Amino acid sequence: MAAQRRVGLFVTCLVDLFRPTVGFAAVKLLEDGGCVVEVPALQTCCGQPAYNSGDREDAKAIARQVIAAFAGFDYVVVPSGSCGGMIKTHYPALFADEPSMAEEAGALAARTFELISFLADVLQITQVEARYSGVVTYHDACSGLRELGVKAQPRRLLASIDGLELKEMATPEVCCGFGGTFCVKYPEISDKMVSDKVADIAATGADTLLCGDMGCLLNMAGKLTRLGKDVRARHVAEVLAGMTDRAPPLGAPVSPVRQGKP
Amino acid sequence: MQATSRAFKANAHRALGNPELQRAMGMMRTGFPERRAVAIARLPEFEALRDDGIAIKNHVLAHLDFYLETFEKNVIAQGGKVHWCRTAQEARETVLALCREHGARTVTKGKSMIGEEIAINEFLEANAITPVETDLGEYIVQIRHETPSHIIAPAVHLVKEQVAESFRAAHRDLPHDRALDEARVLCDEARSVLRRQFLAADVGITGANFLVAETGSSIIVTNEGNGDLTQTLPKAHIVLASLEKIVPTLEDATTLLRLLARSATGQEFSTYTTVSTGPRRAADPDGPAAYHVVLLDNGRSALLGGEFQDMLRCIRCAACLNHCPVYGAVGGHAYGWVYSGPMGAVLTPTLIGIEEAGQLPNASTFCGRCESVCPMRIPLPKMMRQWREREFAKKLSPKAQRWGLALWAYVAKRPTLYRAASAAASRVLGFMGGARGRFRSLPLASGWTDMRDMPAPEGKSFMTLWAERRKPAPRQAATP
Numbered sequence: 001m002a003a004q005r006r007v008g009l010f011v012t013c014l015v016d017l018f019r020p021t022v023g024f025a026a027v028k029l030l031e032d033g034g035c036v037v038e039v040p041a042l043q044t045c046c047g048q049p050a051y052n053s054g055d056r057e058d059a060k061a062i063a064r065q066v067i068a069a070f071a072g073f074d075y076v077v078v079p080s081g082s083c084g085g086m087i088k089t090h091y092p093a094l095f096a097d098e099p100s101m102a103e104e105a106g107a108l109a110a111r112t113f114e115l116i117s118f119l120a121d122v123l124q125i126t127q128v129e130a131r132y133s134g135v136v137t138y139h140d141a142c143s144g145l146r147e148l149g150v151k152a153q154p155r156r157l158l159a160s161i162d163g164l165e166l167k168e169m170a171t172p173e174v175c176c177g178f179g180g181t182f183c184v185k186y187p188e189i190s191d192k193m194v195s196d197k198v199a200d201i202a203a204t205g206a207d208t209l210l211c212g213d214m215g216c217l218l219n220m221a222g223k224l225t226r227l228g229k230d231v232r233a234r235h236v237a238e239v240l241a242g243m244t245d246r247a248p249p250l251g252a253p254v255s256p257v258r259q260g261k262p
Numbered sequence: 263m264q265a266t267s268r269a270f271k272a273n274a275h276r277a278l279g280n281p282e283l284q285r286a287m288g289m290m291r292t293g294f295p296e297r298r299a300v301a302i303a304r305l306p307e308f309e310a311l312r313d314d315g316i317a318i319k320n321h322v323l324a325h326l327d328f329y330l331e332t333f334e335k336n337v338i339a340q341g342g343k344v345h346w347c348r349t350a351q352e353a354r355e356t357v358l359a360l361c362r363e364h365g366a367r368t369v370t371k372g373k374s375m376i377g378e379e380i381a382i383n384e385f386l387e388a389n390a391i392t393p394v395e396t397d398l399g400e401y402i403v404q405i406r407h408e409t410p411s412h413i414i415a416p417a418v419h420l421v422k423e424q425v426a427e428s429f430r431a432a433h434r435d436l437p438h439d440r441a442l443d444e445a446r447v448l449c450d451e452a453r454s455v456l457r458r459q460f461l462a463a464d465v466g467i468t469g470a471n472f473l474v475a476e477t478g479s480s481i482i483v484t485n486e487g488n489g490d491l492t493q494t495l496p497k498a499h500i501v502l503a504s505l506e507k508i509v510p511t512l513e514d515a516t517t518l519l520r521l522l523a524r525s526a527t528g529q530e531f532s533t534y535t536t537v538s539t540g541p542r543r544a545a546d547p548d549g550p551a552a553y554h555v556v557l558l559d560n561g562r563s564a565l566l567g568g569e570f571q572d573m574l575r576c577i578r579c580a581a582c583l584n585h586c587p588v589y590g591a592v593g594g595h596a597y598g599w600v601y602s603g604p605m606g607a608v609l610t611p612t613l614i615g616i617e618e619a620g621q622l623p624n625a626s627t628f629c630g631r632c633e634s635v636c637p638m639r640i641p642l643p644k645m646m647r648q649w650r651e652r653e654f655a656k657k658l659s660p661k662a663q664r665w666g667l668a669l670w671a672y673v674a675k676r677p678t679l680y681r682a683a684s685a686a687a688s689r690v691l692g693f694m695g696g697a698r699g700r701f702r703s704l705p706l707a708s709g710w711t712d713m714r715d716m717p718a719p720e721g722k723s724f725m726t727l728w729a730e731r732r733k734p735a736p737r738q739a740a741t742p
Contacts, residue, residue: 018717020723023724044673049667051647053654058675062671147630171292187712194713221717
């Protein structure tokens, strides 16, 4: 058997803060795929808030930190297309005028993958051991879709889950209106976009919304609960890892059973 | 045109509360993308065609002086004239002088975004010349005293009931109680009204989709045929074009035309593609006696060699507008100047300044749909980010935003501090969120919670839990 792949998990700030279960789901999926997973302690954020606000210097400082923290791993895996896209496509661009850093950024970029595409494209996993009883609809988060080409991979893996039925929404590729700081800079426009998205989700009749990016999920889940829609929102990794009993759906009340557990 | 781009948020607020606008935008959000997708699926070589188109434009931009001079030489050889205008003011005055030269009282106009950019209609009106828009959408916005809200579908922000109302108000010689509830009827009415104007016009002004260097021709595409009547019936034809419209050959133009129609309306080709080369010749049955090209720079040549040069590849197909969720939510007028949507968010600051138009490149989620459909693969999100960088460097962004960002960056650059902060935030928010699992309001986050709930964190941060999980591991347990 080939040597085990050493994977550094870039947790992402939103998973760290809001949804540790996604991090553990990623670890489980990677370990099931034969990887050794480590979580470098020196990671914080990928730097998108600075980069997308025009603050190139802070974005570079944070990128340098990430590049240093993840040196030496065979792969770096990110449970987010947005942060994954930042490392994979934007870090090299950030250092385009600094040849030595550009090389390091390029090397990191080449080893970095969004979680689901890593499972499918690198580990060549075609099915997962999980059960999920429900009708799900899948939102293609923009950066994963358009920067990293994540589209078929999650759908293929979801199709291998017992009890899960996928119903596509009319426009799964249209932005949900999150956009990082966009949603607070332009709350009304963001609200219009997420309202349209939620209507599209509801029209499928699905009971579960899945997506590979926490930012988009917080936005859509927050709108779904605000409108009282009976749709459970989860990161796709939770379902693929069979870890949906670990945490209630995003924004849903903690069930009494779960609360009672030690 | 007075820019209101600074008031983008207020403009957007009004647009979001306008039911007719919302109904109209709802239709365009699905219609255009669906038609484009079908057209492109039917052309297997579309991606290769894109590469060819980009190569043509990049080549032209690298040799723009050569092709512009070749174009002028060939226009003159065909009996026409090129008027080089550095600024909008020069272009306006040139057009006015030409209209006066031809004794014009009425001027018919084909669709031209350069006409909007130099605000030619207001200028002609102020000088006692009546401009009449002949493109149906442009005609509608003209009689409503509005501006186009979309670069190829000027009246896309309106529903047909509004158009009917405007026709009743404008066409007072027709019976007031006539039926105007079908698009076909509206179209016929506009056609018959405009027919009289075509015949009365002294000068016809059109835009240009392409200027062809090798032949000295200008090319326009329309779906109504109004461009042909605008330019062939009057005594003089004035072409308004910006200098990046140039292509080397007719062959190059056809490559770009194949991309243009599919990207714009999902047609394989526009209904009318009209090539104009010089004025009427002795043996021609019709055509204008004079042919002028008013060639506008207006800051474009300053983009050459800079970080916004790729924007000059734009062929004004509007695919980026049609696929932009922000444009789809608020419509074009919210952008506050001539160009809207992603191409407008990049181009407008180059033309009226980032101080004036700073909101536009910020009003994007960077979803990337614009770049993915742009036939010229213009990196629109990247260029919007470049504008944000300039804005940040000039300290033009709001203070609260910059301070918040600075505070966040301070913490994000210090992993130990960051971990402590994130662990504390998870714990506190998780506790506050409690059994309910979400917040209906949060201090300092009303921008979020006014519209939607904030799902509560699980409780402990991932990094905290990961450290706890690792503690009992044998390798790390070997401490004294």
